[in-house]
Amino acid sequence: MKSFWPGLVCLLLLLLMLSACKYTMALLPPGRDAPDRNVPVSFEHLVSPNFQANCAFNGCHGEQNAQVGLQLLSWETVVRGSEAGEVIIPYWPEQSLIMDMLTGRDQPQMPFNCAPLDSVLIDTFRLWIAEGAPRDDGTILYSEPGPRLIVPNWEDGWTSVISLDGLVISRLIQVAADDGSPPRPVHGVGDSESMYVAEENGSQIR
Amino acid sequence: MAAADFSLQGAVRLAAPPFRLLLHAGKIYAAHRLRGTQPDNRISVLDTSTLDVRTTITVQQEPVALTYDPHTQRTYVA
Numbered sequence: 001m002k003s004f005w006p007g008l009v010c011l012l013l014l015l016l017m018l019s020a021c022k023y024t025m026a027l028l029p030p031g032r033d034a035p036d037r038n039v040p041v042s043f044e045h046l047v048s049p050n051f052q053a054n055c056a057f058n059g060c061h062g063e064q065n066a067q068v069g070l071q072l073l074s075w076e077t078v079v080r081g082s083e084a085g086e087v088i089i090p091y092w093p094e095q096s097l098i099m100d101m102l103t104g105r106d107q108p109q110m111p112f113n114c115a116p117l118d119s120v121l122i123d124t125f126r127l128w129i130a131e132g133a134p135r136d137d138g139t140i141l142y143s144e145p146g147p148r149l150i151v152p153n154w155e156d157g158w159t160s161v162i163s164l165d166g167l168v169i170s171r172l173i174q175v176a177a178d179d180g181s182p183p184r185p186v187h188g189v190g191d192s193e194s195m196y197v198a199e200e201n202g203s204q205i206r
Numbered sequence: 207m208a209a210a211d212f213s214l215q216g217a218v219r220l221a222a223p224p225f226r227l228l229l230h231a232g233k234i235y236a237a238h239r240l241r242g243t244q245p246d247n248r249i250s251v252l253d254t255s256t257l258d259v260r261t262t263i264t265v266q267q268e269p270v271a272l273t274y275d276p277h278t279q280r281t282y283v284a
Contacts, residue, residue, distance in 0.1 A: 144210065145210055171212050175214050186226075187226050189227045189228065189229040190229065191229060194215070194254065196227055196229060198223075198224035198225065198226070198227050199223075199224075200223045200224075200225075201223075204217050204218060204220065205217065205218050205220065205224055205234065205252065205257070206214060206216070
């Protein structure tokens with residue numbers, strides 16, 4: 001009789017893992033096997049339904065007990081990010097944490113304990129972020145003038161623009177020196193009109 | 207309210223790498239700490255509307271920080 005319990009426990013664990021994925025599904029762009037790059041990706045019709053179907057559950061990234069404070073419920077909550085900061089950087093899917101988590105570049109891969117999302121769906125998310133992660137009315141996060149902090153990242157050549165309204169990275173800017181050397185931003189200043197970045201390589205101000 | 211434009215608007219090459227910037231009253235003050243491996247001692251003053259270098263200020267050596275005090279209307283160099 002004792003040998004019965006380990007098997008039962010394993011079965012229950014398996015059922016528990018499977019139940020966590022019972023809602024997992026992919027809503028793909030209708031009639032397409034790849035995102036249409038000529039048509040802007042609709043957050044309401046393509047991005048949000050897939051967050052709802054795969055991520056936005058209580059205890060995961062839903063309304064209650066959202067992991068790391070990230071709620072994937074609406075455009076506003078998605079772009080607000082988590083308690084650790086932004087998960088999406090408009091125009092830069094390669095630098096957006098949510099893409100790292102969905103593709104498995106960062107672990108644990110999301111959706112947690114479930115099969116990875118369909119690659120077409122991931123490409124749809126990637127395209128949406130590359131388009132600026134807009135709301136369906138065209139609004140792009142932190143496009144309005146506002147208080148900003150300019151942070152040069154010397155090592156990787158990026159200049160991060162941090163919105164002081166949301167305290168998240170709202171843009172990344174990378175400008176190569178015109179002599180072909182890698183960008184080495186060392187300092188940035190700005191006002192409501194312009195931002196200026198000093199680059200070590202090429203001895204430039206941009 | 208117009209949307210912000212994050213694209214590159216222009217660039218200016220200076221005689222030495224700019225190390226710190228100060229933006230004030232339509233001018234950019236760019237401190238040069240090093241020129242190659244040698245210490246530098248200059249601050250370039252640029253016009254923001256044209257990005258032309260209007261003048262160069264020579265200080266003691268290796269200016270590493272700049273700040274402006276609106277009360278005294280003076281610029282301080284470390």
